[in-house]
Amino acid sequence: MNVMIVGVGGQGTLLASRILGNTVIDLGYDVKVSEVHGMSQRGGSVCTYVKFGEKVYSPIIDEGEADIILAFEVLEAYRALPFLKKGGKMIVNDQKINPMPVITGAATYPENILEKLAAVADVTSLDALALAEKAGSAKAVNVVLLGVLAKNTDIPKEAWLRAVEGTVPPKFLEVNLRAFSLGYELA
Amino acid sequence: MKKLLLGNAAVARGAYEAGVRFVSSYPGTPSTEITEEMAKFPAEEVFVEWAPNEKVAAEAAIGASIGGGRAMSCCKHVGLNVMADPIFTDSYIGVGGGLCFCVADDPGMHSSQNEQDSRHYARAAKIPMLEPADSAECKDFTKLAFSLSEEYDTPFFIRLSTRISHSQSMVELEEREDAPLKDYEKNIPKHVMMPAMAIKRHVVVEERTEKLKAFAESSPLNEIIDNGSDVGVVAAGIAYQYAVEALGDRVNYLKLGMVYPLPDRKLADFAASCKKVYVIEELDPFIESHMRALGLSVIGKEVFTLLGEYTPSMIRAAVFGEEKREHALPEEALPARPPVLCPGCPHRGTFYVLKKLGLTVSGDIGCYTLGAVAPLASVDTTICMGASISAAHGMAKVRGQEFNKKLVSVIGDSTFMHSGITGLSDIVYNKGANTVIILDNSITGMTGHQDNPTTGKTIRGEATKQVDLILLCKALGIQHVSVVDPFDLAAFEKAVKEEVAREEVSVIIAQRPCALLKSVKYTGHCEINDNCRRCKLCMKLGCPAISVDGDGKVHIDTSLCNGCGLCVSVCPFHAIEKKED
Numbered sequence: 001m002n003v004m005i006v007g008v009g010g011q012g013t014l015l016a017s018r019i020l021g022n023t024v025i026d027l028g029y030d031v032k033v034s035e036v037h038g039m040s041q042r043g044g045s046v047c048t049y050v051k052f053g054e055k056v057y058s059p060i061i062d063e064g065e066a067d068i069i070l071a072f073e074v075l076e077a078y079r080a081l082p083f084l085k086k087g088g089k090m091i092v093n094d095q096k097i098n099p100m101p102v103i104t105g106a107a108t109y110p111e112n113i114l115e116k117l118a119a120v121a122d123v124t125s126l127d128a129l130a131l132a133e134k135a136g137s138a139k140a141v142n143v144v145l146l147g148v149l150a151k152n153t154d155i156p157k158e159a160w161l162r163a164v165e166g167t168v169p170p171k172f173l174e175v176n177l178r179a180f181s182l183g184y185e186l187a
Numbered sequence: 188m189k190k191l192l193l194g195n196a197a198v199a200r201g202a203y204e205a206g207v208r209f210v211s212s213y214p215g216t217p218s219t220e221i222t223e224e225m226a227k228f229p230a231e232e233v234f235v236e237w238a239p240n241e242k243v244a245a246e247a248a249i250g251a252s253i254g255g256g257r258a259m260s261c262c263k264h265v266g267l268n269v270m271a272d273p274i275f276t277d278s279y280i281g282v283g284g285g286l287c288f289c290v291a292d293d294p295g296m297h298s299s300q301n302e303q304d305s306r307h308y309a310r311a312a313k314i315p316m317l318e319p320a321d322s323a324e325c326k327d328f329t330k331l332a333f334s335l336s337e338e339y340d341t342p343f344f345i346r347l348s349t350r351i352s353h354s355q356s357m358v359e360l361e362e363r364e365d366a367p368l369k370d371y372e373k374n375i376p377k378h379v380m381m382p383a384m385a386i387k388r389h390v391v392v393e394e395r396t397e398k399l400k401a402f403a404e405s406s407p408l409n410e411i412i413d414n415g416s417d418v419g420v421v422a423a424g425i426a427y428q429y430a431v432e433a434l435g436d437r438v439n440y441l442k443l444g445m446v447y448p449l450p451d452r453k454l455a456d457f458a459a460s461c462k463k464v465y466v467i468e469e470l471d472p473f474i475e476s477h478m479r480a481l482g483l484s485v486i487g488k489e490v491f492t493l494l495g496e497y498t499p500s501m502i503r504a505a506v507f508g509e510e511k512r513e514h515a516l517p518e519e520a521l522p523a524r525p526p527v528l529c530p531g532c533p534h535r536g537t538f539y540v541l542k543k544l545g546l547t548v549s550g551d552i553g554c555y556t557l558g559a560v561a562p563l564a565s566v567d568t569t570i571c572m573g574a575s576i577s578a579a580h581g582m583a584k585v586r587g588q589e590f591n592k593k594l595v596s597v598i599g600d601s602t603f604m605h606s607g608i609t610g611l612s613d614i615v616y617n618k619g620a621n622t623v624i625i626l627d628n629s630i631t632g633m634t635g636h637q638d639n640p641t642t643g644k645t646i647r648g649e650a651t652k653q654v655d656l657i658l659l660c661k662a663l664g665i666q667h668v669s670v671v672d673p674f675d676l677a678a679f680e681k682a683v684k685e686e687v688a689r690e691e692v693s694v695i696i697a698q699r700p701c702a703l704l705k706s707v708k709y710t711g712h713c714e715i716n717d718n719c720r721r722c723k724l725c726m727k728l729g730c731p732a733i734s735v736d737g738d739g740k741v742h743i744d745t746s747l748c749n750g751c752g753l754c755v756s757v758c759p760f761h762a763i764e765k766k767e768d
């Protein structure tokens with residue numbers, strides 16, 4: 001199974017991919033998680049790949065090969081579309097963050113992206129930011145989205161919860177568990 | 188115990204298990220986490236430090252090795268250029284305790300200024316090089332490199348690349364070996380490299396390389412996987428993973444775990460056993476050229492690019508002519524999302540002023556390289572670490588004093604300590620009159636917050652002496668050194684105007700800590716009020732939180748704004764207000 005997590009640097013995609021990685025090793029799969037560090041973390045497009053199965057070779061996902069794309073931002077979801085497998089699923093946080101070329105007026109933010117995506121793919125969109133705030137912290141957007149992802153896989157809920165507990169600092173555990181449930185129940 | 192580990196963490200684990208006692212590095216993506224992970228092991232077992240630059244780091248590691256302890260130094264590919272001087276000669280000296288130089292290349296330039304291939308250094312310095320293909324190999328190869336280093340009396344390279352360094356896969360953890368400190372021996376013929384000694388040591392190096400070639404022939408590091416095909420693939424590291432993903436058991440493989448020296452006979456036998464042989468390697472045709480020089484017929488860069496990263500689909504297309512998997516495309520061209528200075532970044536104030544004054548900006552490497560991105564678009568040049576100062580010196584000398592009065596260098600605190608001091612002394616010594624702005628944000632920002640000699644803390648977070656930048660500049664012979672807050676736009680503008688006009692060398696220390704430091708607490712957020720005349724002056728800051736909608740109305744996105752307040756001081760109409768949450 002190939003899961004691609006995309007967003008804007010600083011949105012917490014890295015933690016999401018680590019939680020997912022820890023969830024699936026617990027179940028005995030071989031797994032590779034490919035992360036982004038450095039320059040692109042500074043508010044640029046970021047993308048991590050989580051691949052698991054009997055044996056994983058390449059840590060990256062090629063075009064047309066992602067079973068699920070978890071997008072933290074609408075434009076980044078659209079950018080990732082070529083990576084989605086035919087019949088694959090997209091889970092999209094409906095937040096929009098203007099990239100610098102849009103801010104400076106050199107480019108425009110494409111319109112009706114969610115509709116365009118829905119025309120070619122199976123899309124679930126949600127306001128993960130609102131749910132994260134409801135859970136107690138805007139920073140928990142990543143875990144809300146993982147909750148939605150969890151509902152869309154065959155992986156048992158307990159495995160996810162164990163991984164959240166094992167990855168998130170104890171201080172933030174309660175908020176994150178609430179965030180996970182809000183995502184999980186929504187889907 | 189099995190654990191999911193980042194390639195870099197696995198290298199650190201391998202060094203730890205090999206009983207490493209000393210690690211000195213300078214940060215650089217994608218290598219940084221190796222040293223950060225090392226610092227999580229107990230201080231009684233391993234001394235870990237950030238050095239001011241790679242040359243110092245490598246020399247310190249060489250000294251530790253001569254002193255009898257196992258030692259390591261890690262860097263990114265361009266760091267190896269800085270490290271090159273000591274290691275070319277250390278190749279002659281060999282080791283006391285096992286010694287590894289771990290270098291991470293960045294194909295695709297995710298976070299680098301060039302795409303150089305560090306394998307050339309292995310051949311040029313005659314230092315053997317191992318290349319792991321996943322985290323498990325990162326750990327095993329590093330461990331092995333330490334023992335081979337002692338066995339063959341040579342430093343070893345471990346070569347990584349972004350996708351190996353920054354991907355996590357499974358690793359089996361083992362106990363730390365006991366690698367006792369070796370006796371120190373004074374050995375002038377081996378440790379003092381002057382012509383008479385080095386002439387003899389060069390002979391040893393050439394003999395050693397022959398022995399390592401024999402090792403490469405028989406070592407399981409270089410493994411043939413025979414799938415009964417008449418097509419063969421030679422690959423190492425990440426390219427091997429891409430090849431297996433793409434071609435599976437439809438081809439035979441010669442997987443190279445050791446990329447220098449190469450096993451000539453194994454390569455020839457493998458080539459003879461196949462009708463067609465592909466060499467699959469990112470960046471330069473290193474293995475390919477070697478095979479061609481052996482007279483072997485191979486397919487390489489005529490079907491694979493010299494540029495960027497490879498993908499499995501690219502390999503499938505080149506070898507079997509197969510199409511990519513079916514996929515949808517966006518209906519339109521999408522706006523790019525380049526990295527930007529963070530909300531609250533102190534560099535924003537600096538570049539706003541430099542842009543406003545229309546200065547030529549000799550730039551350097553760090554977060555502040557983003558001062559080249561629109562709308563600030565203030566930086567004129569970026570070459571390598573330290574070059575902002577020395578390149579401005581050359582510019583000023585050829586173009587003269589009038590040009591120099593509109594020229595500044597900008598350099599971060601870490602970069603200044605890395606290689607800015609020498610350039611500054613060049614200017615003073617050779618009677619330049621440049622203005623240098625040290626962007627002191629109290630941290631090495633770009634690579635993710637490493638301490639350095641100006642921050643007052645070690646890699647383990649202990650308090651230590653802090654370099655006094657003012658005294659340092661004065662000691663170099665600079666009389667005009669000032670400290671200004673780049674968020675105090677008026678004061679900063681005044682200081683820059685004064686110093687560029689001065690026909691003497693001067694340094695401005697633009698001091699304000701990185702907004703992402705835990706100790707920095709901006710609160711609240713900024714809001715636009717009814718005074719806004721839509722002049723869009725605030726847009727010139729290039730703050731990701733401020734944008735204009737279709738009707739020309741300016742907005743501040745409160746989820747991105749951290750309340751730093753820089754926009755408040757830019758607005759001439761008092762139309763931006765700071766609100767506490």
Ligand SMILES: Cc1ncc(C[n+]2csc(CCOP(=O)(O)OP(=O)(O)O)c2C)c(N)n1
Pocket residue numbers: 213214215216241263265266267269300552553554555572598599600601602603626628630631632633634
């Ligand atoms: C020779 C070399 N070593 C390491 C790097 C990686 N690197 C790029 S910028 C930088 C440090 C930047 O820190 P600083 O100068 O303090 O500026 P900041 O990012 O904090 O603004 C490092 C380590 C490099 N590009 N070249």
